[in-house]
Amino acid sequence: MTVLKKARGAAVLLAAALTLSACGGSSGESSGDQGKQGAGQFSVALNEPDHLTPGNTSSSYSITVLQALFDTLVVIDSKGQTQMRAAESVTSDDQKTWTIKIKPGQKFHNDEPVTAESFADAWNAAAYGPNAWTNNYYFANIEGYDKLNPEAEGAKPDTDKLSGLKVVDPNTLEVTLTAPFSQFPITLAYTGFAPMPKAAFTDLKAYDQAPIGNGPFALDGAWEHNKQIKLKKFGGYAGARPAKSDSVLVKIYASRDTAYTDLRANKVDLLQTIPPASATEAKKLLGDRFVPTASGTMDYLGFPAFDKRFQSADLRKAISMAIDRQGIVDAVYNGTFKPMASLVAPLVPGYRENACGESCAYDPAKAKALFDKAGGFSGTLNLYFSNADPSYEQWMQAVANQLKQNLGIADIQFRKIPAADYLSTLREKKEDGPFRNNWVMDYPSPQNYLESMWGAGNRMGWDNKQFNDLIAKANSASTMDASIPLYQQAEDVALAEMPMIPLWNWQDQAGYSNKITGVQIDPYSPNLDTITVK
Template structure:
């Protein structure tokens, strides 16, 4: 199994001990020094990198390539800023390449196996629990291509803390564990965290009423109709079709193979889960009406009766079991098999789920496991051809590269007993696939779309000043990062990785590239989960490791 070199299994002590200790390996090295050759090393960051070079027996300048996908303009721009920052030293000779998203995903998933000399610009998207940010990307169980640990980073202390955090149910204890874990990840620096996201949706004020931007990337259209969360959206134009957009193609309809935000976004109103998470992070019932913890590793769920799939088949306990167990040996296996040990069906509407271990984030994790019909097991329902769920909208068509269309599900289970109408006020939703930001903006301004996601941030100020539009912004569950080839010298050395992280121009990226949208990121868990990233802790991380 590839490792990361230079004793990456070293365990940091708890934070109170660390606060009195200087950043490792750089004390007393400030200033500009000569290496004895043609290389000048200026400042603590460059000195730390050069020290790592010496430990690996590597002479500067080190050649490497930084990559971004061509469809994401902001990512291309911040990649170039990092390239220029590294090239301005005598330590690196950095090339830049932008490639199409499908080719980019292939590169990301295979880079460690192929030992690619690649710096990768990507976003890490999680949910309402810190486990969703650290486990997929940093645990040694999750090496790409079957997980999101793209650089095959391996660290025994990181694995242990991730496992401690997920077993713990006491909030204060979890905060302490995740602070220690984040500090260790910043010190080891398999990624350099760059920017915490904002979710931003712009819509026409004369066309849309009631829309709220959901904080989690990939769930942007949740508030179109979410009776369990008490929200819905109306068109005020007299039309029955809402036209929105997505920025990239749709790669999968099957929850066990969806590994991109767009595919999750367009199927979000088609699938439902046992539980749902509200806009403030609180857990709500959905296909499960009640649940309780029987003991440390057993939960009982009462299932909603009178629910049918879009095929007309009744929803029962067997559909839940099929849903969970089909995750095994799929790209999203760890969504379920990180905790699932088995299920006992008590009757058609009651189940007991057994866990492999105590699992603190179970309730929020379940909101990300869409329930599918048991008929997928025998092949009579093929999710590779069309998504089939119990949600308020059903799939109509997907014209590849052009649009995705859904229509209201007249047989949806909701009875109108809450604050949301019994049926969705919007009959049809059409999402146009528009990769270019300028084209999305033009479509909104000409009235071809009512709503747009992912506009260039430079245009937001103009929309915020124009009464014809609403710019809806919220903190988001996402972090941009620079990923290192931890398997390849000199990036095997944590000093090299951390030194590069010190050079990343985070403030400039937020201001110049994203026009103030989001905030500089220093840790893998975003400010949306504020109890795990309080300002005092973040200031400590910056002072200790990044200044």
């Protein structure tokens, strides 16, 4: 039996599920709040979230806010271990049917009780195809998902409930999966699995603007788009991590550079992502208030494998070998990021430092020979990226220069897409050239990277039965340890065909002002609840 019970002793830390960065917003502070933080209030710099409904966002900007507003069933602590939060236990005898016991006495911010039905309702809404929520596919391994997402074009589901969810009693939820999956408990740390109150379903669009959660902070007033989001301590919170400050002012910025300037000027108290180019200065300026943190975030270059011009694995490998990863990391990221030859981040169990071998090693001569063998490339090579951060364009320019110099591709154009439209461009497969792809780890498992990024419905339009079969076997393994060799075999298959190449692993640098203490940033969360205002 797999049993995960409530952690005792020190308070458990907040879980993370940092996903694909998506949105930017206009720079700014509300003039009425600038320099007028209240007693017990601190400020956090952030880009504009896309949504604030847990099931409908994978943006890291949104998730920072959601982690303050919601308690998930489990969390991942600073050591990467699963601990209980809203759940008392998550158990299974066969890894397929799971029983989740909810801790009694928990409340939403509108005083509704948090029950098993609160989770079932939220998961059904996310899994219901017509809602078109971002996190829909996270529920694909629960029985009945196919009924909510019929494959026939234009077909409408005849149900809006997952048959694999059974509310046994107010504090017990039974979940039946389509196949055994020993890592199911760790997935529940992701904010996409957070509960929703009954009040949400009277108007889901309104709820997205004013979410009602069950976490230590509640929304305080309207979400002022591209300006700010105010949070206040929730007095009725009964969980393990009561807020240590009265309120949080989330200031929305268009760029990290502007946010860093404000951090230096003490106009904002916490910045989770100091621009790499400013890291050396920030370390000297902030001292022990500069917090470097290992990250699960990865950047990749994906190929539209559905386009016949990119269907050659040799062509894709040639492009990989023509890219000087270390040179770009040094020039664009001040040497702070780590060049990668693996599809998963070093934090992840089963990581292999050189899984890719020579296909990810910079070798212009071999790259050109392989490029010629593949028949080369004619016409315009379009490179796609979003405008969410200036560094994206900088490294794409470096890639373009290297492809021109090392492979002789003369006509390269840039397709810079507004951040709010970028993910939909990839989902709808509108790209006709290589594209920046990014993954922010939801939970520390190879499955989170491999199945999510290379599995069914991937953005490259790549499909490989051997890969899919290996992932299915790994998911059904009895333990994480037993699954690792199978995930590694699946990674080898993906690397052999290279529909998407690894580039580098982010290394995060956070910083905070001298107005706050208790900052506990780890790879999984900023832990806003632990912060105290001096």
